Structure formats: C-alpha cells, structure tokens
Amino acid sequence: MPVSRPESLGARVIAHVDMDCFYVQVEQRKQPHLSGQPTAVVQYNSWKGGGLIAVSYEARKYGVKRSMRGDEAKQVCPQIQLVKVPVSRGKADLCIYRNAGSEVVSILSRKGRCERASIDEVYLDLTDASEAMLAETPPESVEIIDEEALKSHILGLNEDGSNLKENVREWLRRSEADHRDKLLACGALIVAELRMQVLKETEFTCSAGIAHNKMLAKLASGMNKPAQQTVVPFVSVKGLLEPLPIKKMKQLGGKLGSSLQIDLGVNTVGELLQFSEEKLQERYGINTGTWLWNVARGICGEEVEGRLLPKSHGSGKTFPGPRALKTIASVEHWLNELCEELSERLHSDLDQNKRIARTLTLHARAFKFSDTDSHKKFPSKSCPLRYGATKIQEDALNLFQAGLREYLGSHRIKTQGSQHNGWGITGLSVSASKIVAIPSDTCEAMQSADDKDPNCSFSNQAQDVQEISALSSPGFQSTSSYSELHEADVRKENLFGTSTLGQNGPRRDTWDYKIDEIDPSVVNELPPEIQEELRYLVRPQKRANIPKRGSSIAHYFLPTKNS
C-alpha cells in the first residue's frame, strides 16, 4: 500500500555521552577533598609545572585551559590543585583512567548498542529502546518525569521563557508531536536515566547529546556542559548548523576545515550549502566531497558500532629536544619499558576479554643533522606479535633497528670526531593491533604461558623478525597545506568521480515502495526538501568496504535490481 509520506520510518535515536573533564573526576573520586575545587590533572610535573591534560570547570572559570603549563595555571588561578598523572616505568600510566572509562561503558551499554568512541566518550543507538518506550509507556502517559530529563536543553524550544522546566515537560510529553520528536523525547528520558545511573554507581557526571545521527549527537553533547543533556529535534537542525563555524564540526577542526575557509571562503556550515556535491568532490575527492555535502545538511549515516573495547593498545613516550635518545642502549632501555607496559595490557585484555593482538608496530620520531633530507620521517615498522614481554621487547628492538637503518639510508653514520651518532630519537611508541577474539577453551592454556615457555602456542606466531629487511617505502614530503597534501589523490579520484544521474527521473509525491528499496538515483530526482528528509531519515544499510565517511549517498541505500 502506498504511503503518502515516509513518516519517520528509519529515524534513529542516537546519543553521544561525554564524561566531564574525566581525568579530573577520576582524581576527585580518589581524593574527595578535591571535589568542587579548581583542579587540573598534569603530567610530568618537573618542567614548567608539567602539561595540563584535564581541567575542572571550577578552574576553567579562571581561564585555565588544557595544554597550559602547570606554572601558567598557577598564575591565573593560584589556588588550583594540580594532580599528577601516575608514573610507572618512567612514563605516564593512564590505566586508572582506562579502568574508570570501562566502568562507565558497562553502565551506558545497558539500554542499546554502545560504541566506545574514546576513553571517555560513547555513542549509543537507542532507537529500539525508544520505540519500545513509545509503544509501551509513552512520555505523555507518564505522570512524573525525571528531574534530570526536565533539565534537558531542547534546541529550538524557547529557552528564554521563565518557565523552562514546564516548557521541557510540555515538549517531552506533548501528544501532538511529530513522531520523530516523540522518539527523541523517549531517548532523552532514557539518557537522563542512564546518566543518573552513572552518577550513582561511579560518582561521575557526564553530558550528552540526543539526536537522529552521530554527528548531531556529538555536536549537541558539547553544547551544554557539564552534567547536562541537549536534544536536537529534526526541525532545529538547519537553524543549528547554519550559523555554526565550520571548525566546530568534528573532523573540520584541522587542515580540512582551514582549507574550506581559505580556499572556498566558507566560514560557517551554512555557507557550505552553496557548493554542489560535484564541486566539493572535485576539490576534495569523491569521499570527502560527498561527506562535506552531507555535513552541510546534517546528514550522517554512520552507524553506532557496537564495540565496548578498544581496537588497539599503545604505549609511547616523547623525548623532547635535549632529552633525545642518542644511543641504541638508551633506545633499548626505553623500548623495554614501553613493551613491558604493552605486554601487561595485552595480558589483561586476554585475561578479561579473551582477545589477542596479532600485530606489533613500532613508531619513532627522529632527527639527524647531517645534510639534506634531515626532515625525513622515521619509518614505522610492524611484525607479527608474539606474547610475552621479552619477546615483544626483542621484536620491538629489531623493528627499531630496521627502521633506523632505513632512516639513515646508506649514508655515513658518524659525524667525524664527534661524540654523537648524528641522530637522535625524540619519540618512541609501540602498539598492538589486529585484535581478535579467541575461542574460550584455548584461554586457560595461554594464561599460564610465560616468557620462558618456548612451547607456548601463542609465542610462535612470528616469523623470524631478523629477516625484516628495509625494503619499502618511498620517502614522503612534509605537509604544509591540505590541498597540497591531497593534490595527487584528488586528481586520481576525479577519474572515477563521475557523479550520477540524468535529467528526467520520476517526480512524485507519493511512493508505493518501501523506503529502503528506493534506488539512489531516484532519490536524486525528488524535490530537494524531500531528498534531504529521505536521506536524513533512512537507516544506513550495511555494506562491506565502505569508507567510514561514506563515498557517496548511494551507500546509505541498497540499490534495487531494476533501475
């Protein structure tokens, strides 16, 4: 049977939950006398008071900012409490924050699909829970609405009136509302409840955004902090994005955003609307171009992944300027420390989550003061990962040496008559990736295996790393501007970037097929407003090998057979 409008079929309810100055909260829970005080978490206290990595909201009032020095913070806020990040093996150890993050994830994952986006952020897909609530106990039928939910900010709702809570209550409960709004209202109630549970069970506060997709939810979660939540009704999207500085959008805070400003003269998301998809693709490539076109319209088909654990583990340290490592022995020492930490975390992951990592990668930053190419990057190297701290240390050192040979090229090694090598290492890190679940019955055998056990089945994954040769990779020019960097890419993509559609498609106001069967080229022919609504609302369809960003609108649909 034909439907006259798509209704809200396909509308999702997505939340982004963001912990407030998370590291500070973790420290305040540990030392309650710090609660309510201007506080910051700082690492490496020795030099200029260390670098701030988290700042409490009390301290922000004084103008204290992340990435200030401890000393600077003291200047603008003399009474600030500076708490040091724990140090072990001579480096910052973030494990207490990771563990605290896990506590939060385990609570936030109760009501729907949950994606750990970082140590202190998650996305939730609350569509099913919201639909269920709407069917069983819709807000309009509920007498008492959570105090927390009543404190929601509803974008587009008159926030200047005197009776804020009553307005919100009315918005949450109104029965004449658009179906999409009702879903978001349910989402807001669920998120308020979740946030209260987080507070009760962990003592941590968080902020959240509730919207129809990840992009908007993320944007909203940052709009009212700390300890508040913000809802983005469908009709408010345009008004929200139009005046929004382009740099505020996730992914546009860096070079791409600058390129939009400088090369296209676009300063707000609204100004981006003037550029056709083709034009954006021409300049930024087919994927990024389409993604930008969608960003301008608040369209984002990205799914919430359903992943509670990190995809990789890493341990690293910088050795700035004068502290650069100049001998293999010192590099070996620090690699051993880093690998020990990594190994410990891998064993915890195995223990707690029954997962193993398959790839070990070494990254380094280096300088050399010989002659020309002193800007060359130290190449990353990877190899199969063998479990056991000493094995990882051994492999990491081999990877480093392979990288160093390549970095130095077939040049001479020493500056003559000098005590140094001609090179220095300013950063080292090791990481473990390609993490996969293992069958539970193979776990126990593994857990008892250790370094010394040559028969440990997990210890022999690697081929002989000595054989890693310095084949690979063409040097890379250093980057200054975004367009420069991607010039080659863009040209190539243009060869394939033929964009869609002829002129005379069907144009109609009713459809007699289901939304997820619509052919993308048909959508392109519909009236513009309807197009946007459709694209916005339709649930993304799963397909393999699609870049996260989505290379074309077609990816949000399943193509139909005959078209």
Next chain:
DNA sequence: ACGGGTAACACC
C-alpha cells in the same frame, strides 16, 4: 624542538 599519550581512520 614540550601540546602528552593514545586512539581511530582515510588513503595509497
């Protein structure tokens, strides 16, 4: 060349 230490991801 102190914005640290980690992460995820796009692209070749």
Next chain:
DNA sequence: TGGTGTTAC
C-alpha cells in the same frame, strides 16, 4: 598489505 598522515581529546 603495511605505512603515512590527519584529527581529536
């Protein structure tokens, strides 16, 4: 692939 660059917190 593995390796490099970008972005974010």
